[in-house]
Amino acid sequence: MPPPAPHRSLPVLPRREIEALIADGHAIIILDSYVLKADAWRPFHPGGDKAILHMVGRDATDEVNALHSPEARQRMNSYKIGRVEGRWVNFVPPIQGGKFRPRDVEVVDEGVEAESASSQDPSPVFDPVDPSSELRQRKGGYSRSSSISSVALDEDSRMSHIDVWTREEIKLDKSMYPPLEPEVQDDIVRKYRELGQRIKDAGLYQCNYTDYLIECTRYTLLLASCLYFLNIGWYKTSAAFLGMFWHQLVFSAHDAGHMGITHSFTLDTIIGIVIADYLGGLSLGWWKHNHNVHHIVTNSPDHDPDIQHMPFFAVSHRFLLSLRSTYYDKIMTYDAVARVTLRAQHYLYYPVLLFGRFNLYRLSWVYLLGGQAPKRGPAWWHRWFEITGHVFFWTWFGYGILYRSLPDNSTRLTYLLISHMVTMPVHAQITLSHFAMSTADLGPSESFVQKMLRTTMDIECPPWLDFFHGGLQFQAVHHLFPRIPRHNLRRTQALVQEFCKEVGIPYALYGFVEGNGRVIGRLGDVARQAKILAECKRVSVEKGEVPL
Structure with a gap:
């Protein structure tokens, strides 16, 4: 979805020019259709320069808005060097393997994009989506281990076992989530930004300091x-x-x-x-x-x-x-x-x-x-x-x-x-929301909001237990709106669930015990995969196909 048109006083930079700037080592980011060169800010960014490097060549509007205050956004204006027209198609950042053509490389076909090396990772362990529900189906016969073990491993194929597993899981991910076509992802982004405005209008960014008085009393x-x-x-x-x-x-x-x-x-x-x-x-x-x-x-x-x-x-x-x-x-x-x-x-x-x-x-x-x-x-x-x-x-x-x-x-x-x-429970809580979720890379065309919901789960608990989880049970909500005070996350969750139902993104919500079971299941699956590879290597060694 094209963002609001930027100020016309800045020059329009062609995509090929932006690619060449990135090839020269510049940290170029697209923000609300403006082109930012963040080179001077990289060494001073309080969150480290790698957060910037992962946004190079991308439209970082939603990521920046989620993680930065309005004051920080205002300071970013000094790094504008131009603007783009129309919808920006993301590059794969250099830190993630994207390759960019320098300015002196002759381009024969302007329609050919820069080469992008994008690793494609595995995908979820959860049950298929129930079309009638905004939540992932929490019961049923599907299990990741049975799905993977059923993959035919053709010994004549050039793909390794891991390549086969990866492709099968990416295929599963794509079947569970909205298509990556621009019009679909743009609609999701538009509705996500509308949701953000509704949340702001509802006062959910405002902190109730009485809640922190209770916290300090507990401490x-x-x-x-x-x-x-x-x-x-x-x-x-x-x-x-x-x-x-x-x-x-x-x-x-x-x-x-x-x-x-x-x-x-x-x-x-x-x-x-x-x-x-x-x-x-x-x-x-x-x-x-x-x-x-x-x-x-x-x-x-x-x-x-x-x-x-x-x-x-x-x-x-x-x-x-x-x-x-x-x-x-x-x-x-x-x-x-x-x-x-x-x-x-x-x-x-x-x-x-x-x-x-x-x-x-x-x-x-x-x-x-x-x-x-x-x-x-x-x-x-x-x-x-x-x-x-x-x-x-x-x-x-x-x-x-x-x-x-x-x-x-x-x-x-x-x-x-x-x-x-x-303190062990807090380490379990931190890993619980992500260890069992998708690790797939669906490419640069996936929106920020879909990726966050695809890689994060929430944990169900009664309100009286919120103090024990400390807001970490609302990680899916938190990843979409990380600056919302945690005492407002439960109210925000209802709005996010409505949004997910509207756009067709499954919302992962599990009980604490079930969530832990999912994590242990994921770890067990990878352990079994390690054993399969070890056994395959052992058989190959016995047959003299590979050296020890």
Whole structure:
């Protein structure tokens, strides 16, 4: 759907010119039919430059509007260099494998587009859509494992087993979701933007601070209970309350990271860093750097860091190919360790999540000390504020509690493990909304809104349990409108369900137990695929067809 016509004073840039600019290494983004050159902003973007790189050559209007405040949108005007006319057809960004012709390359046929190398990933594990319902069918005979195992693996075919699985799952995805034709996707985008305006008019972006007063009361009670039981020598009980304190804090840090509390970039950043770094020992800057990319390339095995957990977990059979992560800029090797762990990953899922917080410490330190944090621009001070927060955290927790308040090393180790393992539910909640969902790449013609709903599920729970899930149970809604305060997400969900019914996009909604079962099922499917490939290789070796 063509957006509103831009101001006519800027020159119209032909598609071939934009392609040449990208080929020269420029970060060119289309926003409301304006052409933005974001080169100067890349080093200073508080969310990291990879979020920008994944939008190069694309119409980023919906992604930018979802993740940025009106003030940030206004600042983007200084990067306009031209405009485009008509409907923009997305390129595949260079970071995702798109190839672009330089200006000095002669173009014989103007109708031939730049070569785009786009990996095509696997797809969903859910039941077929019930045409009479806006929700995915939650009962029935379909299962992903039975579908995949029924694929005929022709030994004479040039396709590998993984190619066959991938193509079958992409075919399934396309059968479940609206067509990718421009007129269909444009209609979805138009109605999504109308929905956004209705949500804004309904006041759902406005934060009710009474809700946060209740949250702060809960945090205070949990921390006070931790200190009380620590004082009387009930160390295990104290550790459990500290873990619950951290578990609850994560939700407000998430809100602040999305500017969902005050809607001020600076104020919410301060709130988020105080919560995440000073009280939790985790880097808010790292989280935003990671999370912004996750919101743009959700569930892409090659690009989304939130599903890149090799060698412990693989939610797609494509990880068995030793993919290269564009986020971590390294190969996620399917090595000897992975060959063992992935075959049992559906059994190891919960035990590994018990230690998830320790990995977050590591990632935070790498971010703050490894040069990833912005050194200049409006976010230059974040790194130093965060480093100070980590010193503060390890002073009160590491020195004050673990070293000074506990009698011996055995008790210290027990306290450390209990307090950190109690936070496991939040790690399960974070993975729950995506691990069982589609990891397919349907190409650059798919709209932002359809991709978000195709790769994310919501979890059903009664309102009185909302505090436990902390808004993370509304991930599908959150991915469409990430700046809405979490206490308004339940009301927003009803509007999103109506929208999905209208445009024919299945809305994934499962109970907590069923959702966990879906995740374990997905992990089990990939584990079985790993075993199939290992068995095929063993047979081939025995026949002398491949070397050891």
